[in-house]
Amino acid sequence: MGNIQTFGVAGAGVIGAGWAARALAGGLHVLAWDPDPEAGQWLRETVDNAWPVMEKIGLHPDASLDRLRIAESLETMAASADFIQESAPERLELKTELHRRIDQAADPVVVIASSTSGLLPSEFQSRCRHPERVLVGHPFNPVYLLPLVEVVAGERTAEASIDRAIQIYADLGMHPLQVRKEVPGFLSDRLQEALWREALHLVNDGVATPEELDAAISFGPGLRWALWGTCLIFHLAGGRGACAKC
Template identity: 60%
Template sequence: MSTSSTIRTLGLIGGGVIGSGWAARALAHGLDIIAYDPAPDGEPALRTAVDNAWPALERMGLGPGADRERLRFAGSVAEVATAADFIQENAPEREDLKRRLLAEIDADCGGEVIIASSSSGLLPSRIQADCRHPERVVIGHPFNPVYLLPLVEIVPGERTAADAVERASAFYRSIGMRPLRMRKEIEGYLSDRLQEALWREALHLVNEGIATTEDIDDAIVYGPGLRYAFMGTCLTFHLAGGEGGMAHMLDQFGPALKLPWTKLVAPELTRELRDRMVEGTAVQADGRSIKELERWRDDCLIRLIEALAPMRHERRAESPDPVTA
Protein backbone atom coordinates (compact mmCIF):
# COMPACT_ATOMS: atom_id res chain seq x y z
CA MET A 1 0.00 0.00 0.00
CA SER A 2 1.15 3.52 -0.73
CA THR A 3 -0.13 7.02 -0.25
CA SER A 4 -0.19 10.12 -2.43
CA SER A 5 2.71 12.50 -1.83
CA THR A 6 0.34 15.46 -1.71
CA ILE A 7 -2.52 14.14 0.42
CA ARG A 8 -1.51 13.69 4.06
CA THR A 9 -4.79 14.37 5.86
CA LEU A 10 -8.18 13.14 4.70
CA GLY A 11 -11.16 15.09 5.98
CA LEU A 12 -14.40 13.18 6.52
CA ILE A 13 -17.80 14.78 6.99
CA GLY A 14 -20.14 12.06 8.23
CA GLY A 15 -18.94 8.93 10.00
CA GLY A 16 -21.63 6.35 9.30
CA VAL A 17 -21.21 3.12 7.33
CA ILE A 18 -19.59 4.85 4.35
CA GLY A 19 -17.65 7.49 6.30
CA SER A 20 -16.18 4.90 8.64
CA GLY A 21 -15.27 2.74 5.64
CA TRP A 22 -13.31 5.63 4.14
CA ALA A 23 -11.63 6.18 7.51
CA ALA A 24 -10.55 2.55 7.82
CA ARG A 25 -9.18 2.40 4.27
CA ALA A 26 -7.24 5.68 4.59
CA LEU A 27 -5.84 4.80 8.02
CA ALA A 28 -4.66 1.46 6.64
CA HIS A 29 -2.73 3.40 3.98
CA GLY A 30 -0.98 5.58 6.52
CA LEU A 31 -3.02 8.76 6.25
CA ASP A 32 -4.14 11.07 9.03
CA ILE A 33 -7.91 11.46 9.40
CA ILE A 34 -9.88 14.38 10.75
CA ALA A 35 -13.58 13.59 10.95
CA TYR A 36 -16.82 15.26 11.99
CA ASP A 37 -20.27 13.84 12.57
CA PRO A 38 -23.03 15.76 14.39
CA ALA A 39 -24.53 12.64 15.97
CA PRO A 40 -24.11 12.48 19.78
CA ASP A 41 -22.35 9.11 19.48
CA GLY A 42 -20.50 10.06 16.30
CA GLU A 43 -16.97 9.57 17.56
CA PRO A 44 -17.38 6.27 19.47
CA ALA A 45 -19.48 4.81 16.64
CA LEU A 46 -16.83 5.73 14.08
CA ARG A 47 -14.00 4.30 16.15
CA THR A 48 -15.95 1.09 16.78
CA ALA A 49 -16.58 0.67 13.05
CA VAL A 50 -12.88 1.17 12.28
CA ASP A 51 -11.94 -1.39 14.95
CA ASN A 52 -14.37 -3.89 13.43
CA ALA A 53 -12.79 -3.42 9.99
CA TRP A 54 -9.17 -3.51 11.15
CA PRO A 55 -8.68 -7.32 11.30
CA ALA A 56 -9.69 -7.56 7.64
CA LEU A 57 -7.27 -4.78 6.72
CA GLU A 58 -4.47 -6.47 8.64
CA ARG A 59 -5.07 -9.61 6.58
CA MET A 60 -4.92 -7.57 3.38
CA GLY A 61 -1.68 -5.92 4.46
CA LEU A 62 -1.27 -2.55 6.17
CA GLY A 63 0.73 0.24 4.59
CA PRO A 64 3.62 2.18 6.15
CA GLY A 65 2.39 4.35 9.00
CA ALA A 66 -0.98 2.59 9.29
CA ASP A 67 -2.35 3.36 12.74
CA ARG A 68 -5.88 3.71 14.08
CA GLU A 69 -4.61 6.41 16.45
CA ARG A 70 -4.16 8.73 13.47
CA LEU A 71 -7.92 9.34 13.57
CA ARG A 72 -8.87 12.69 15.13
CA PHE A 73 -12.42 13.84 15.71
CA ALA A 74 -13.31 17.49 15.05
CA GLY A 75 -15.99 19.66 16.59
CA SER A 76 -17.27 21.28 13.40
CA VAL A 77 -17.36 21.17 9.61
CA ALA A 78 -15.10 24.22 9.51
CA GLU A 79 -12.43 22.51 11.61
CA VAL A 80 -12.30 19.64 9.11
CA ALA A 81 -12.34 21.96 6.11
CA THR A 82 -9.40 24.03 7.30
CA ALA A 83 -7.23 21.02 8.25
CA ALA A 84 -7.72 18.55 5.39
CA ASP A 85 -5.89 18.11 2.08
CA PHE A 86 -8.82 16.21 0.53
CA ILE A 87 -12.40 16.12 1.79
CA GLN A 88 -14.89 13.27 1.44
CA GLU A 89 -18.48 14.17 2.36
CA ASN A 90 -20.71 11.29 3.53
CA ALA A 91 -23.95 12.93 4.66
CA PRO A 92 -27.40 11.35 4.18
CA GLU A 93 -28.63 11.16 0.58
CA ARG A 94 -30.68 14.38 0.48
CA GLU A 95 -30.00 16.92 -2.22
CA ASP A 96 -30.85 19.95 -0.10
CA LEU A 97 -28.58 18.78 2.72
CA LYS A 98 -25.63 17.93 0.47
CA ARG A 99 -25.97 21.15 -1.50
CA ARG A 100 -25.93 23.22 1.68
CA LEU A 101 -23.15 21.17 3.25
CA LEU A 102 -20.86 21.29 0.21
CA ALA A 103 -21.26 25.07 0.06
CA GLU A 104 -20.31 25.26 3.75
CA ILE A 105 -17.24 23.08 3.24
CA ASP A 106 -16.28 25.04 0.14
CA ALA A 107 -16.44 28.34 2.01
CA ASP A 108 -14.01 27.14 4.68
CA CYS A 109 -11.28 25.25 2.81
CA GLY A 110 -8.55 26.34 0.47
CA GLY A 111 -9.38 26.62 -3.21
CA GLU A 112 -7.01 23.79 -4.17
CA VAL A 113 -8.61 21.19 -1.91
CA ILE A 114 -10.76 18.63 -3.74
CA ILE A 115 -14.24 18.13 -2.29
CA ALA A 116 -15.74 14.74 -3.12
CA SER A 117 -19.24 13.54 -2.25
CA SER A 118 -20.01 9.89 -1.54
CA SER A 119 -23.48 10.41 -3.01
CA SER A 120 -24.88 7.24 -4.57
CA GLY A 121 -27.12 8.89 -7.13
CA LEU A 122 -27.49 12.69 -6.95
CA LEU A 123 -26.41 14.86 -9.87
CA PRO A 124 -23.12 16.63 -9.12
CA SER A 125 -24.16 19.70 -11.12
CA ARG A 126 -27.00 20.28 -8.68
CA ILE A 127 -25.17 19.72 -5.42
CA GLN A 128 -22.16 21.83 -6.47
CA ALA A 129 -24.36 24.74 -7.58
CA ASP A 130 -23.96 26.92 -4.47
CA CYS A 131 -20.18 26.48 -4.13
CA ARG A 132 -17.84 29.39 -4.82
CA HIS A 133 -15.37 26.89 -6.31
CA PRO A 134 -17.63 24.30 -8.02
CA GLU A 135 -14.74 23.36 -10.28
CA ARG A 136 -13.15 21.30 -7.48
CA VAL A 137 -16.32 19.36 -6.53
CA VAL A 138 -16.76 15.78 -7.78
CA ILE A 139 -18.72 12.67 -6.91
CA GLY A 140 -16.53 9.91 -5.45
CA HIS A 141 -19.06 7.10 -5.02
CA PRO A 142 -17.59 4.05 -3.22
CA PHE A 143 -19.07 0.64 -2.46
CA ASN A 144 -19.64 -1.01 0.90
CA PRO A 145 -17.40 -2.10 2.51
CA VAL A 146 -15.29 0.84 1.36
CA TYR A 147 -12.20 -0.53 3.09
CA LEU A 148 -12.20 -3.69 0.93
CA LEU A 149 -14.04 -3.01 -2.34
CA PRO A 150 -11.84 -1.03 -4.73
CA LEU A 151 -14.40 0.51 -7.09
CA VAL A 152 -15.05 4.25 -6.83
CA GLU A 153 -17.18 6.01 -9.44
CA ILE A 154 -15.95 9.53 -10.21
CA VAL A 155 -18.68 11.71 -11.68
CA PRO A 156 -17.95 15.33 -12.64
CA GLY A 157 -20.60 18.03 -12.72
CA GLU A 158 -21.07 20.62 -15.44
CA ARG A 159 -18.66 22.99 -13.69
CA THR A 160 -16.12 20.42 -12.49
CA ALA A 161 -12.61 20.99 -13.86
CA ALA A 162 -10.82 18.16 -15.64
CA ASP A 163 -7.88 18.71 -13.30
CA ALA A 164 -10.10 17.97 -10.28
CA VAL A 165 -11.11 14.63 -11.81
CA GLU A 166 -7.46 13.77 -12.46
CA ARG A 167 -6.40 14.70 -8.95
CA ALA A 168 -9.28 12.81 -7.36
CA SER A 169 -8.42 9.75 -9.47
CA ALA A 170 -4.78 9.95 -8.39
CA PHE A 171 -5.75 10.16 -4.72
CA TYR A 172 -8.12 7.21 -4.91
CA ARG A 173 -5.49 5.13 -6.70
CA SER A 174 -2.99 6.00 -3.96
CA ILE A 175 -5.24 4.32 -1.39
CA GLY A 176 -5.69 1.19 -3.46
CA MET A 177 -8.92 2.00 -5.28
CA ARG A 178 -10.07 1.45 -8.84
CA PRO A 179 -11.38 4.79 -10.18
CA LEU A 180 -14.06 4.56 -12.86
CA ARG A 181 -14.58 7.97 -14.44
CA MET A 182 -17.89 8.69 -16.13
CA ARG A 183 -18.08 10.92 -19.19
CA LYS A 184 -21.59 12.16 -18.40
CA GLU A 185 -23.54 12.64 -15.20
CA ILE A 186 -26.72 10.63 -14.73
CA GLU A 187 -28.83 9.86 -11.67
CA GLY A 188 -27.66 6.69 -9.96
CA TYR A 189 -24.40 6.67 -11.94
CA LEU A 190 -23.44 3.27 -13.33
CA SER A 191 -23.17 0.42 -10.82
CA ASP A 192 -26.18 1.42 -8.73
CA ARG A 193 -28.40 1.66 -11.81
CA LEU A 194 -27.46 -1.94 -12.64
CA GLN A 195 -27.97 -3.09 -9.05
CA GLU A 196 -31.33 -1.32 -8.79
CA ALA A 197 -32.68 -3.13 -11.85
CA LEU A 198 -31.92 -6.46 -10.16
CA TRP A 199 -33.26 -5.21 -6.82
CA ARG A 200 -36.60 -4.12 -8.30
CA GLU A 201 -37.08 -7.52 -9.91
CA ALA A 202 -36.20 -9.28 -6.65
CA LEU A 203 -38.87 -7.28 -4.81
CA HIS A 204 -41.48 -8.29 -7.40
CA LEU A 205 -40.58 -11.98 -7.08
CA VAL A 206 -40.88 -11.88 -3.29
CA ASN A 207 -44.03 -9.77 -3.42
CA GLU A 208 -45.77 -12.27 -5.70
CA GLY A 209 -44.75 -15.27 -3.59
CA ILE A 210 -42.56 -16.68 -6.34
CA ALA A 211 -39.39 -16.74 -4.26
CA THR A 212 -38.04 -16.11 -0.76
CA THR A 213 -35.16 -13.74 -0.04
CA GLU A 214 -32.88 -16.79 0.29
CA ASP A 215 -34.04 -18.13 -3.09
CA ILE A 216 -33.19 -14.77 -4.66
CA ASP A 217 -29.70 -14.73 -3.15
CA ASP A 218 -29.00 -18.36 -4.06
CA ALA A 219 -30.02 -17.61 -7.65
CA ILE A 220 -27.16 -15.10 -7.84
CA VAL A 221 -24.55 -16.63 -5.50
CA TYR A 222 -24.47 -20.07 -7.15
CA GLY A 223 -25.00 -18.92 -10.73
CA PRO A 224 -24.32 -15.60 -12.48
CA GLY A 225 -22.66 -14.06 -9.43
CA LEU A 226 -19.69 -16.41 -9.84
CA ARG A 227 -19.20 -15.28 -13.44
CA TYR A 228 -19.82 -11.62 -12.66
CA ALA A 229 -16.97 -11.65 -10.12
CA PHE A 230 -14.34 -11.88 -12.85
CA MET A 231 -16.11 -11.39 -16.19
CA GLY A 232 -18.89 -8.92 -15.62
CA THR A 233 -22.13 -8.89 -17.61
CA CYS A 234 -21.20 -8.07 -21.19
CA LEU A 235 -18.28 -10.47 -21.53
CA THR A 236 -20.46 -13.22 -20.01
CA PHE A 237 -23.07 -12.71 -22.74
CA HIS A 238 -20.33 -12.53 -25.38
CA LEU A 239 -19.45 -16.13 -24.43
CA ALA A 240 -23.13 -17.07 -24.46
CA GLY A 241 -23.07 -16.59 -28.24
CA GLY A 242 -20.59 -19.41 -28.71
CA GLU A 243 -18.08 -18.98 -31.56
CA GLY A 244 -20.26 -16.19 -32.93
CA GLY A 245 -19.79 -14.18 -29.76
CA MET A 246 -21.95 -11.18 -28.92
CA ALA A 247 -23.20 -10.83 -32.50
CA HIS A 248 -24.70 -14.32 -32.49
CA MET A 249 -26.00 -13.94 -28.95
CA LEU A 250 -27.93 -10.77 -29.84
CA ASP A 251 -29.18 -12.18 -33.14
CA GLN A 252 -30.44 -15.37 -31.49
CA PHE A 253 -31.71 -14.09 -28.14
CA GLY A 254 -32.39 -10.45 -28.97
CA PRO A 255 -36.12 -11.03 -29.62
CA ALA A 256 -36.46 -12.34 -26.04
CA LEU A 257 -35.76 -8.81 -24.83
CA LYS A 258 -39.33 -7.99 -25.87
CA LEU A 259 -40.78 -10.73 -23.69
CA PRO A 260 -42.33 -9.57 -20.39
CA TRP A 261 -39.73 -11.28 -18.23
CA THR A 262 -39.03 -8.27 -16.08
CA LYS A 263 -41.26 -5.72 -14.39
CA LEU A 264 -38.88 -2.74 -14.72
CA VAL A 265 -41.01 -0.54 -12.44
CA ALA A 266 -40.64 -1.21 -8.72
CA PRO A 267 -43.61 -2.73 -6.83
CA GLU A 268 -45.50 -0.77 -4.20
CA LEU A 269 -43.60 -1.18 -0.95
CA THR A 270 -46.56 -2.36 1.12
CA ARG A 271 -46.32 -3.34 4.77
CA GLU A 272 -46.75 -6.97 3.75
CA LEU A 273 -43.84 -6.83 1.29
CA ARG A 274 -41.69 -5.02 3.82
CA ASP A 275 -42.41 -7.71 6.42
CA ARG A 276 -41.61 -10.51 3.97
CA MET A 277 -38.21 -8.95 3.22
CA VAL A 278 -37.45 -8.36 6.90
CA GLU A 279 -38.56 -11.84 8.00
CA GLY A 280 -36.73 -13.54 5.12
CA THR A 281 -33.40 -11.87 5.79
CA ALA A 282 -33.78 -12.50 9.52
CA VAL A 283 -33.97 -16.21 8.75
CA GLN A 284 -30.86 -15.91 6.56
CA ALA A 285 -28.96 -14.02 9.29
CA ASP A 286 -29.75 -16.91 11.64
CA GLY A 287 -29.27 -14.89 14.83
CA ARG A 288 -25.96 -13.31 13.80
CA SER A 289 -25.53 -9.62 14.64
CA ILE A 290 -24.72 -7.01 11.99
CA LYS A 291 -21.12 -6.83 13.22
CA GLU A 292 -20.82 -10.63 13.05
CA LEU A 293 -22.21 -10.62 9.52
CA GLU A 294 -19.81 -7.82 8.54
CA ARG A 295 -16.83 -9.85 9.75
CA TRP A 296 -18.08 -12.95 7.88
CA ARG A 297 -18.62 -10.86 4.73
CA ASP A 298 -15.12 -9.40 5.03
CA ASP A 299 -13.58 -12.85 5.38
CA CYS A 300 -15.42 -14.05 2.28
CA LEU A 301 -14.45 -10.95 0.30
CA ILE A 302 -10.78 -11.27 1.22
CA ARG A 303 -10.69 -14.90 0.14
CA LEU A 304 -12.48 -14.00 -3.09
CA ILE A 305 -10.15 -11.06 -3.80
CA GLU A 306 -7.12 -13.26 -3.19
CA ALA A 307 -8.50 -16.04 -5.39
CA LEU A 308 -9.36 -13.66 -8.25
CA ALA A 309 -6.12 -11.65 -8.16
CA PRO A 310 -4.25 -13.85 -10.69
CA MET A 311 -7.26 -13.90 -13.01
CA ARG A 312 -7.56 -10.12 -13.03
CA HIS A 313 -4.01 -9.92 -14.38
CA GLU A 314 -5.06 -12.20 -17.23
CA ARG A 315 -7.73 -9.82 -18.48
CA ARG A 316 -6.83 -7.55 -21.39
CA ALA A 317 -4.54 -4.64 -20.51
CA GLU A 318 -6.55 -1.87 -18.93
CA SER A 319 -5.72 1.77 -18.27
CA PRO A 320 -5.39 2.85 -14.62
CA ASP A 321 -8.56 4.90 -15.02
CA PRO A 322 -11.24 3.07 -17.00
CA VAL A 323 -13.72 5.48 -18.59
CA THR A 324 -17.31 4.58 -19.39
CA ALA A 325 -18.27 4.81 -23.02
Protein backbone atom coordinates (compact mmCIF):
# COMPACT_ATOMS: atom_id res chain seq x y z
CA MET A 1 0.00 0.00 0.00
CA GLY A 2 2.40 2.68 -1.23
CA ASN A 3 4.59 1.42 1.63
CA ILE A 4 2.44 3.13 4.23
CA GLN A 5 0.75 1.59 7.24
CA THR A 6 -0.73 4.51 9.12
CA PHE A 7 -2.91 7.12 7.44
CA GLY A 8 -3.02 10.33 9.47
CA VAL A 9 -6.19 12.42 9.55
CA ALA A 10 -6.03 16.07 10.68
CA GLY A 11 -9.60 17.32 11.05
CA ALA A 12 -12.25 14.61 11.36
CA GLY A 13 -15.39 16.24 10.00
CA VAL A 14 -17.33 15.19 6.90
CA ILE A 15 -14.24 14.86 4.70
CA GLY A 16 -11.79 13.61 7.33
CA ALA A 17 -14.25 10.85 8.28
CA GLY A 18 -14.63 9.95 4.61
CA TRP A 19 -10.85 9.61 4.27
CA ALA A 20 -10.76 7.49 7.43
CA ALA A 21 -13.40 5.11 6.03
CA ARG A 22 -11.58 4.77 2.71
CA ALA A 23 -8.19 4.20 4.34
CA LEU A 24 -9.59 1.64 6.81
CA ALA A 25 -11.31 -0.22 3.97
CA GLY A 26 -7.94 -0.22 2.21
CA GLY A 27 -6.41 -2.13 5.13
CA LEU A 28 -4.53 0.80 6.68
CA HIS A 29 -4.34 1.93 10.27
CA VAL A 30 -5.94 5.34 10.74
CA LEU A 31 -4.82 7.82 13.39
CA ALA A 32 -7.10 10.84 13.57
CA TRP A 33 -6.92 14.12 15.42
CA ASP A 34 -9.56 16.84 15.76
CA PRO A 35 -9.74 19.69 18.32
CA ASP A 36 -13.44 19.06 18.94
CA PRO A 37 -13.71 16.63 21.89
CA GLU A 38 -16.87 15.11 20.37
CA ALA A 39 -15.30 14.55 16.96
CA GLY A 40 -13.91 11.12 17.87
CA GLN A 41 -17.33 9.68 18.62
CA TRP A 42 -18.81 11.28 15.53
CA LEU A 43 -15.95 9.88 13.45
CA ARG A 44 -16.54 6.34 14.73
CA GLU A 45 -20.29 6.59 14.06
CA THR A 46 -19.69 7.91 10.55
CA VAL A 47 -17.22 5.16 9.71
CA ASP A 48 -19.58 2.53 11.21
CA ASN A 49 -22.40 3.84 9.00
CA ALA A 50 -20.21 3.71 5.89
CA TRP A 51 -18.85 0.23 6.60
CA PRO A 52 -21.71 -1.90 5.14
CA VAL A 53 -21.32 -0.07 1.82
CA MET A 54 -17.56 -0.55 1.97
CA GLU A 55 -18.10 -4.27 2.59
CA LYS A 56 -20.27 -4.48 -0.53
CA ILE A 57 -17.67 -2.66 -2.60
CA GLY A 58 -14.96 -4.95 -1.26
CA LEU A 59 -12.59 -4.65 1.69
CA HIS A 60 -8.83 -5.20 1.74
CA PRO A 61 -8.04 -8.49 3.57
CA ASP A 62 -6.51 -6.49 6.45
CA ALA A 63 -9.40 -4.03 6.69
CA SER A 64 -10.74 -3.59 10.21
CA LEU A 65 -12.67 -0.98 12.16
CA ASP A 66 -10.34 -1.79 15.05
CA ARG A 67 -7.57 -0.02 13.15
CA LEU A 68 -9.14 3.38 13.85
CA ARG A 69 -7.54 5.30 16.69
CA ILE A 70 -7.96 8.85 17.98
CA ALA A 71 -4.71 10.72 18.71
CA GLU A 72 -4.27 12.75 21.89
CA SER A 73 -2.69 15.63 20.03
CA LEU A 74 -1.97 16.88 16.55
CA GLU A 75 1.73 16.35 17.17
CA THR A 76 1.23 12.71 18.26
CA MET A 77 -0.72 12.01 15.09
CA ALA A 78 1.82 13.79 12.86
CA ALA A 79 4.77 11.99 14.45
CA SER A 80 3.15 8.54 14.01
CA ALA A 81 1.57 8.72 10.54
CA ASP A 82 3.22 7.66 7.25
CA PHE A 83 0.97 9.96 5.21
CA ILE A 84 -1.14 12.86 6.46
CA GLN A 85 -4.39 14.17 5.00
CA GLU A 86 -5.43 17.56 6.36
CA SER A 87 -9.21 18.18 6.31
CA ALA A 88 -9.67 21.19 8.56
CA PRO A 89 -12.08 24.11 7.90
CA GLU A 90 -11.55 26.04 4.68
CA ARG A 91 -9.78 29.05 6.21
CA LEU A 92 -6.39 30.10 4.88
CA GLU A 93 -4.79 31.24 8.13
CA LEU A 94 -6.06 28.20 10.05
CA LYS A 95 -4.77 25.78 7.42
CA THR A 96 -1.41 27.55 6.97
CA GLU A 97 -0.76 27.44 10.71
CA LEU A 98 -1.94 23.83 10.89
CA HIS A 99 0.51 22.88 8.15
CA ARG A 100 3.31 24.58 10.08
CA ARG A 101 2.54 22.47 13.14
CA ILE A 102 2.17 19.23 11.20
CA ASP A 103 5.41 19.93 9.33
CA GLN A 104 7.23 20.53 12.63
CA ALA A 105 6.15 17.18 14.05
CA ALA A 106 6.16 14.86 11.02
CA ASP A 107 9.18 13.03 9.65
CA PRO A 108 10.45 14.93 6.56
CA VAL A 109 9.67 11.99 4.25
CA VAL A 110 5.97 12.03 5.19
CA VAL A 111 3.75 13.64 2.55
CA ILE A 112 1.20 16.18 3.84
CA ALA A 113 -1.85 16.53 1.60
CA SER A 114 -4.64 19.07 2.05
CA SER A 115 -8.27 18.34 1.18
CA THR A 116 -8.85 22.04 0.45
CA SER A 117 -11.54 22.73 -2.14
CA GLY A 118 -9.69 25.61 -3.71
CA LEU A 119 -6.91 27.21 -1.64
CA LEU A 120 -3.37 27.06 -3.00
CA PRO A 121 -0.72 24.63 -1.75
CA SER A 122 1.97 27.33 -2.13
CA GLU A 123 0.24 29.18 0.72
CA PHE A 124 0.31 26.09 2.97
CA GLN A 125 4.04 25.66 2.25
CA SER A 126 4.92 29.17 3.34
CA ARG A 127 5.70 28.33 7.00
CA CYS A 128 6.95 24.76 6.51
CA ARG A 129 10.52 23.62 6.96
CA HIS A 130 9.96 20.88 4.39
CA PRO A 131 7.66 22.45 1.79
CA GLU A 132 8.71 19.86 -0.78
CA ARG A 133 6.29 17.32 0.77
CA VAL A 134 3.26 19.63 0.92
CA LEU A 135 0.55 19.35 -1.75
CA VAL A 136 -3.20 19.29 -2.31
CA GLY A 137 -5.23 16.09 -2.62
CA HIS A 138 -8.76 17.38 -3.20
CA PRO A 139 -11.39 14.63 -2.81
CA PHE A 140 -15.13 14.55 -3.39
CA ASN A 141 -17.83 13.81 -0.85
CA PRO A 142 -18.39 11.03 0.13
CA VAL A 143 -14.67 10.30 -0.06
CA TYR A 144 -15.18 6.56 0.52
CA LEU A 145 -17.40 6.29 -2.60
CA LEU A 146 -16.20 8.87 -5.15
CA PRO A 147 -12.84 7.97 -6.68
CA LEU A 148 -11.64 11.35 -7.98
CA VAL A 149 -8.86 13.14 -6.13
CA GLU A 150 -7.27 16.23 -7.70
CA VAL A 151 -3.55 16.34 -6.93
CA VAL A 152 -2.00 19.82 -7.04
CA ALA A 153 1.62 20.83 -6.50
CA GLY A 154 2.66 24.11 -4.94
CA GLU A 155 5.64 26.17 -6.11
CA ARG A 156 7.99 24.17 -3.90
CA THR A 157 6.45 20.68 -4.06
CA ALA A 158 8.86 17.95 -5.19
CA GLU A 159 7.78 15.76 -8.10
CA ALA A 160 8.61 12.73 -5.93
CA SER A 161 5.99 13.83 -3.38
CA ILE A 162 3.35 14.11 -6.11
CA ASP A 163 4.28 10.63 -7.38
CA ARG A 164 4.07 9.24 -3.87
CA ALA A 165 0.64 10.77 -3.19
CA ILE A 166 -0.67 9.53 -6.54
CA GLN A 167 0.55 6.01 -5.73
CA ILE A 168 -1.05 6.03 -2.27
CA TYR A 169 -4.37 7.33 -3.58
CA ALA A 170 -4.34 4.79 -6.44
CA ASP A 171 -3.66 2.00 -3.94
CA LEU A 172 -6.79 3.17 -2.09
CA GLY A 173 -8.84 2.62 -5.25
CA MET A 174 -9.01 6.28 -6.22
CA HIS A 175 -8.58 8.06 -9.53
CA PRO A 176 -5.81 10.62 -8.91
CA LEU A 177 -5.85 13.46 -11.44
CA GLN A 178 -2.80 15.71 -11.41
CA VAL A 179 -3.66 19.35 -12.08
CA ARG A 180 -0.95 20.81 -14.34
CA LYS A 181 -0.99 24.34 -12.91
CA GLU A 182 -1.78 25.65 -9.46
CA VAL A 183 -5.08 27.53 -9.90
CA PRO A 184 -7.74 28.39 -7.28
CA GLY A 185 -10.63 25.92 -7.35
CA PHE A 186 -8.66 23.37 -9.41
CA LEU A 187 -10.66 21.62 -12.19
CA SER A 188 -13.95 20.01 -11.10
CA ASP A 189 -15.13 22.81 -8.86
CA ARG A 190 -14.32 25.43 -11.52
CA LEU A 191 -16.51 23.50 -13.96
CA GLN A 192 -19.27 23.15 -11.36
CA GLU A 193 -19.06 26.85 -10.47
CA ALA A 194 -19.40 27.84 -14.13
CA LEU A 195 -22.66 25.91 -14.33
CA TRP A 196 -23.81 27.32 -10.98
CA ARG A 197 -23.14 30.92 -12.13
CA GLU A 198 -25.28 30.35 -15.23
CA ALA A 199 -28.06 28.79 -13.12
CA LEU A 200 -28.12 31.89 -10.91
CA HIS A 201 -28.36 34.14 -14.01
CA LEU A 202 -31.23 32.07 -15.44
CA VAL A 203 -33.18 32.20 -12.17
CA ASN A 204 -32.47 35.93 -11.78
CA ASP A 205 -33.72 36.61 -15.32
CA GLY A 206 -36.92 34.64 -14.68
CA VAL A 207 -36.05 32.08 -17.37
CA ALA A 208 -36.39 29.04 -15.10
CA THR A 209 -36.96 27.99 -11.49
CA PRO A 210 -34.26 26.10 -9.53
CA GLU A 211 -36.41 22.94 -9.83
CA GLU A 212 -36.61 23.30 -13.61
CA LEU A 213 -32.85 23.84 -13.88
CA ASP A 214 -32.22 20.73 -11.79
CA ALA A 215 -34.54 18.74 -14.08
CA ALA A 216 -32.66 20.13 -17.08
CA ILE A 217 -29.56 18.43 -15.73
CA SER A 218 -30.70 15.28 -13.96
CA PHE A 219 -32.95 13.89 -16.75
CA GLY A 220 -30.48 14.72 -19.52
CA PRO A 221 -26.81 15.70 -19.48
CA GLY A 222 -26.35 14.56 -15.88
CA LEU A 223 -26.94 10.97 -16.93
CA ARG A 224 -24.24 11.25 -19.59
CA TRP A 225 -21.86 13.05 -17.22
CA ALA A 226 -21.97 10.00 -14.96
CA LEU A 227 -19.92 8.26 -17.66
CA TRP A 228 -18.25 10.86 -19.88
CA GLY A 229 -16.89 14.36 -19.63
CA THR A 230 -18.16 17.34 -21.61
CA CYS A 231 -15.30 17.25 -24.14
CA LEU A 232 -15.92 13.64 -25.17
CA ILE A 233 -19.71 14.17 -25.30
CA PHE A 234 -19.35 17.14 -27.67
CA HIS A 235 -16.78 15.20 -29.70
CA LEU A 236 -19.25 12.31 -30.13
CA ALA A 237 -22.05 14.78 -30.95
CA GLY A 238 -19.96 15.95 -33.90
CA GLY A 239 -21.30 13.10 -36.04
CA ARG A 240 -19.58 10.63 -38.33
CA GLY A 241 -16.41 12.65 -38.85
CA ALA A 242 -15.92 13.17 -35.14
CA CYS A 243 -16.61 9.53 -34.34
CA ALA A 244 -14.06 8.41 -36.94
CA LYS A 245 -11.42 10.03 -34.75
CA CYS A 246 -12.55 8.16 -31.63
